[in-house]
Amino acid sequence: LALVIRSAIQWFWSTDVRLLDVNTTATVSLLGLRIGRMQLIVIAIGFVVIIAIGLMLRQTLLGKRMRALADDLDLAETAGVNTRRVIIYTWVFAGSLAGLAGVLDASVTALSPNFGFDLLLPIFAAVILGGIGDAYGALAGGMLLGLVTEWSTLFIDAKWKIGVGFVALKRCPRTIQA
Incomplete structure (x- = not known):
């Protein structure tokens, strides 16, 4: 599937490398190191997102249901979990996270079909x-x-x-x- 998507991207939009219009030259001094401001923002967002995901999986009903499905689908169904709905929510959640990761990565690197x-x-x-x-x-x-x-x-x-x-x-x- 990834090969088909990559080939379609190359066919429709070419194989040219593209850049987002983001200031990647601004730097911040941190502990004696020079780090890109955009890279620091991406790292901070990454930490916030991973903490939020961990809390969501441990504290919310949806997170508990996701973990139940991951452990044993049949047992979760027996316990009354609407597995189809949880699976759909999981795919939407995963797709949203993949989109966010793509935007964050594109802000510090270049876009290409092999991105x-x-x-x-x-x-x-x-x-x-x-x-x-x-x-x-x-x-x-x-x-x-x-x-x-x-x-x-x-x-x-x-x-x-x-x-x-x-x-x-x-x-x-x-x-x-x-």
Whole structure:
């Protein structure tokens, strides 16, 4: 499906790289480091969203129903959960989060038909490392994986950093529980 969507985008809008009209040159000094203002905004929004997702999954009725479905669909149906409705809400929620992630990523990088494809495997690795179904664990897994892969470029060529991330994933015997 992703291949079909990517090919359709290339056919309709070309393969040209496009940029959003966002000021990416403004920087902020933080702990002696210069960081892009837009990057800092994206990081802050990311933290707020991940905390909100974690709270939603733990505190709201919809979140509890989502977790019940993830654990055992048949048992959730037996308990009276309208599984079809929860599944629809889950897809809408996931699509909204994917759209937000796309906008945030596009504000600090360029748009192309392969937009986000390079992030797919590291995202799966971070979720596995952090624990499937645990929003805070996914955050911790993503942070750990990002730090390990980026710091590895101090010692080895940057083209190997994704491999370093998978070696780190393999070396971690269990998931991180936040």
